[in-house]
Amino acid sequence: MASSVMVMGTASNVGKSILCTALCRILHEDGYSVAPFKAQNMSLNSAATPSGREIGRAQAVQAEACGILPNEHMNPVLLKPTGRHQTQVVVQGRVYKTTSARDYLENRLDDVWEAVVDSYRFLADRYEWIVIEGAGSPVEMNLKPRDIANVRTAELADAHVLLVADIDRGGVFASIVGTLQLLEPSERARVKGIIINKFRGDRSLFTDGIRWIESYTGVPVLGVLPFLPDLNIEAEDSVALEEARYRLPAADGAVRVAVIQLPHMANFTDFDPLFLTPGVTVRFVQTPAELEDVHAIILPGSKDTLMDGLWLQETGLSAALAERRAAGCHIVGICGGFQLLGQRILDPDHWEGPIDEVAGLGWLPVVTTMTGSKRTMPVTGRVLGPLGPMPVEGYEIHMGRTERLAGGSPFAQVQSPDGDGAWFDGAVSDDGRVMGTYLHGIFHNDQFRRRWLTAICHQFGLQVPAAPDTSFSEMKSAALRRLSSAVRAHLDMPRLYGILGYAPKRGTPAETGGPALS
Template sequence: MGKAIMVQGTGSSVGKSVIATALCRIFHQDGWRVAPFKAQNMSLNSYVTPDGREIGRAQGVQAEAAGIEAEAVMNPILLKPSADCIAQVVLLGRPVGHLGAREYRDAYLPTVLPTVKEALADLLQRFDIVVIEGAGSPAEINLKERDIANMPTAALANAPVLLVGDVDRGGLFAAYIGTLELLEPAERERVAGFIVNKFRGDLGLLQPGLAFLEERTGKPVLGVIPFLPEHLVEEEDSVALAERPAGQEKTGAVSIAVVQLPHIANFTDFDPLEEEEGVHLRYVRAGESIGAPDAVILPGSKSTVADLRYLREAGYEREIQALAARGVPVVGICGGYQMLGQWILDPKGVESAEPETHGLGLLNVVTEFAEEKRVVRVRGTVTAEAGFLSAIQGEQVEGYEIHMGVTRLLPGGRVWLQLEAATGPPDLTAGAMAADGRVLGTYLHDIFHNRNFRRAFVNHLRRRRGLAPLKGQGADPRRERAEKYDRLATLVRPHLNMGRIYQLLGLAPGRR
């Protein structure tokens, strides 16, 4: 039977996912068979497992860091918000329906607790170490009665808890002590120590506070993690976009505008573009103008019709149509692809109460929402004979699909991508484009992770601006992710008391 350790936080976005990912990589480097686990995750950034299941992106990333393939049991419950107080419930990687918050908590959740227990037991049986991530805070009094993601999971796994706090936000010591005060005595006893995250400055100035914390609580500080200088772990929550600075425009770079939809999903699609040397990527937030970028991207959405309505009410529809009329490339991913079409049909009320909705009219396709969700990893071939894609005709690309819409070509529509599904039936309209190739849509998430595709797109924009094309293929995001996990472990390991953490696990420190 394996051992477990749990990372909980004093609140949301304090660094639980980053610390859990670092621990997965450190244990993997030390030769242990390690797996991640999170009982219940709420996120619109999801991850597709090799067998076509959908889990929270954080657990998919943590599995990568652990050197293993992700499985549905690593995140048995995923909640994908679709409206205020309503979320799609995904159980063991399969959608089971949309539920209101009260209905989910009072009626549905008690019925699936055995599934959570079985998933955790399965991982503990197969792996040496299970790194468990909590959700939010374990001390949310209004939610505690139905909280399965924090202390109840720790109790199931008999896991010591590392309590993470974000010193950069301020109020760190009050957050630590207040969290402990609101826990039950048995829960308080399970907290094995504190990890201070995002520290920058003179550690000596922090020491008096750390000494006070240890004396007041009787619990040790097991790590002070410095503010990491680079983005090493993919984000799973759109709150990260709100906190992300706009950044300075790069000299000699093309500008790409991503419209930040209210229900934006899987925005990690654009991380490789953000890291391209010749690209300035900008998220257009509510109240801002799209302006005059070199290209516009409509991202994925959990609520396509509602977000299309947002585009219209905010005036973005007119801006996008005017830019397209001037020849500015427009790309839609998943929900953004659906919006670019002529119509969105929902006769069964799968997503909204509107049976018919006009699209932006930039692609000759029509989408009808289906009750069955398509979740699959795919690969295929670029078949386009027009636009920038013609330069990479025959190129192999891969990615994943997560959508409930079936898209059909209308007269004049063109397919630019022929897929060969890894699992499930092929999607014949996974990629469509306008006749001149300047407007295109696709269901493939991670399309910009394909370096030849990404480089062809960027160089097309550069040529339109009169800039010299970038040379080579560009970085391989998959290799870069592996290197980032190693850098994360290298940066975090010296600042954690790994000897004490191994003792908490009952394991000999160091390599297996």
């Protein structure tokens, strides 16, 4: 049975996911077989496993840090809010039920807890270490009796707990002391170390603060992690959209790309590769005025496509999009965004909500009807149309059946990894400037991304951005190495291993620390 270490936070967005990713990578580098685990996750940023199951994006990234493929047991319960106080509950990668928050908390927890126990034991029987991520705060007292993601999971796994606090938001002393005080004595005894995250400035100025925390709480401070900008590791929470890198000003001569920030936007990390491409400026937009100078527009996925279609009309964005289309803009819709580019979206059985039908933007010859089943799978294939032919890979996570009408052409021909049949995906307008696809991760394909940007540059007389020296996949690997080096450099690794009762299996940077991020 595996040993386990769990990262709990004093609040949401204090850095639990990133710290878990770093610990996964460090244990992997130090010679252990390790897997991530998060009992219950609430996120619209999900990933498809090779077996065609759906889990939170953070656990897929953490699996990559462990050097293993993701599976549904790493995140047995995924909650996907759909609006109107409803949540789609995904259990071990499959849709279990769409229900209200109250019904879920009062009537469904016992059912899903059985899946949590089953999934944890599945991983614990196969790996030496499990790195567990908590959710939010473990001491939301109105929810604590029904919270399955924090204390209850720590007890299931008999986990060593590390408590992480975000000093950048202020109130770090109160958040640490308050969290520990609200834990029961047996729960508090599991907390073996405190980690201060997102520190800016001269760390020596916080020495007295460390002494005070250790003296007052009796829990050692294992490290003070600096604020690490531009990690280039996929974020889980949409709060990341407020970070500066998502609101960059346009540089002179750059390809200006706008992503429509739909109210129910899902899988916003689809566009991360564009942020790392030289000569490209990307910003998320919510008003017509923000579209005035862009060369390309992306409509992302949505967890409530019909409601987001109405929002486009009510905000005037539909008209603004039409103006940019007439001006020559290239437009790409992914998943729900693809559906919005079509003629109509129908929901006669009200799978998404009370709306029967919404008109699409009308630029692709397709009609989508919402269904109760969800298609979740990784796919491979080749892009067709004006940018093809070229190989492509990605993954599908969507509800709805899309019918192609007369006109236009398919975007790609794809198949599942087992080669069980092939089908046409998406659609492309006759002029080639509007494309829709169900493939999440399309911009992670280096060749597609570069051909698409080249076509935009030719359209507007811009200089084609230089191709980076490395692929996006290599950039991700480098980012994980940088993260583990930075965390090693600022955590007391010998002390941490002493608390855990282990040591690195092989000579690694853990013995000497590593360079910090610049």
